[in-house]
Amino acid sequence: MTASATLTASPYRLREYHSFESGGTQFLYLVPSGAIFALNAIGQAIIDCVGEQDRTREELVSTLAGRGYEEAEIEEAMTELEHSDVIFSGDQTFQEAPTLPTGSFPLQRVVLHVTNQCNLACGYCYEYSGDKISETQGKPKYMDAAVSEAAIDMLIKESAERPSIHVTFFGGETLLNFHGLRDTVAYAKTKSAEAGKSVEFSLTTNATLLNEEIVEFLAEHRVGVTVSIDGDRELNDKMRIFHDGRGSYEIIVPKIKMLLNRHRTNSIGARVTLSAGVSHVRRIYEHLTQEVGFRAVGFSPATASPERLYHIGVQKMSSILGGFEDLAWEYRDWAVAGKQHGFTNANDTLKELHSGISKAYPCGAGLGLLGVGTAGDISLCHRFVDSPVGKMGHLHEGGVDHAARNNFLETHHLGARYDCHTCWARPVCAGGCYHEAFVHYGETSAANLHYCDWIRGWNDLCLRIYGEISLQNPSFLDRFSEN
């Protein structure tokens, strides 16, 4: 038998994909491309037939012809499915682990820790709680102009040909250093204009220090704002407390309402940190949208090692997924009606699914984003600022350590995360947060295996919702193509 005869006689097999049903239609989510297809009857028939038993092309054609399909139609569909990497015959070709692309990785964003101080003492804070990895002793409490200006210069230089850059202010509580922030905005605007780039700003705050002057400034300079708040008074004040134990809700809500009322030039979102005692997703969402007035609310489980009291166990995570599911279907209803729902977790995942993202890295840390500490230490991201882990150079000692950065990217590529190789959710997950992995496993390169079922459950849910929206109101998805 010749080689080509052997090949044509080889049975067909199914390649890697995740199938799901939505709105009465069968869909395929192809892995690793991230393509989403709706199956027609012939496509489904071929997949079923391939899955039943080993069959060669000839056997498949004759079997399907016996089931009422035209031979030419079967041949054409099989060729399509083979070229789309849904089915294959012969030996499966294993691709070598991807290598780091040559060339530069222009920086897009720096996260400036304008202070490492905070006026709150939230129980789950990864900067101050039991899982803290930053070592701020001996470091300035506030970032001074020399450091922030050097950071902006570094961003402009390292952004190479990128036409736009982004500066995020973080802390500690960012607004404890509002004057430094204000001066940095002015400096960044001047320098980026000189470099012919546009610059955007955002910050995260606990809202305790917001006042009219600050809000006017944020609105004038179109600073995007993320407000940390965990829901109504009872839930928020479980963890988000002042150093003397008082809850922060009463202080922050009037200030947030003033912010939402006066600042209309950029997005303002609420960021909820879920923990063992704070996992009431719908209650929190409804309070923050209906009572406080947020138009966008995102949830994230607190990063914590399993021994922490506020650590969310498997059972609680499952109930949180139930809460997410509840809001996500509501998102679907709104989307079908052409309205924008404020559940940002669903919005963000649907946006990624719409583009068909296939990530080599879980996030932009070390790639297009770097963190900078108050003393000028450059780090992987804001969560590793002032930590010996993920150090990427120093502003006053040669800037970005490109060797460290490249080494990090080589060792943290999805191809090096063997646990992820057979997971269908890897195009969107890629192993998960480096900081989360470090806290749980002591290694930034570890896959976050404690979240796997949750991630797959969430992505399956979002795929089904994507399927329904794409069938019932596809024009809604156009908003995800805009940038």
Place this chain on the structure above:
Amino acid sequence: MNSMRPMNRKARKVQDTVIARTGDVHALQNPKEQGKVYHPMGCTLNFTPGWEVDISGGTAGLCQPVERDLFDCYLGCGWPAQVPDHLNNAPNWTDKCASAANDWRNVDIVFP
């Protein structure tokens, strides 16, 4: 594609690749509108170029040397098309092409 329909942006890219690899050659233009017949207007028939205007009255897709000129320009109109010399040097170059619409792939390549 008749087996499945692309729903997201990546799927549309996959579809484009599949069509590029497996799709048939489509006469003339409109590669993005598969299955739509491109009807020219002008002095000759569909598969015998030499049109003065296209279906919308435009001139952008009109005959170009080599790619589009076939025998009608040369024989019917005396247009100096860049086709083989049908009378003297390559009298048989269209022998396998009884119907241009169906058999145009069989037109011989003639080297000067």
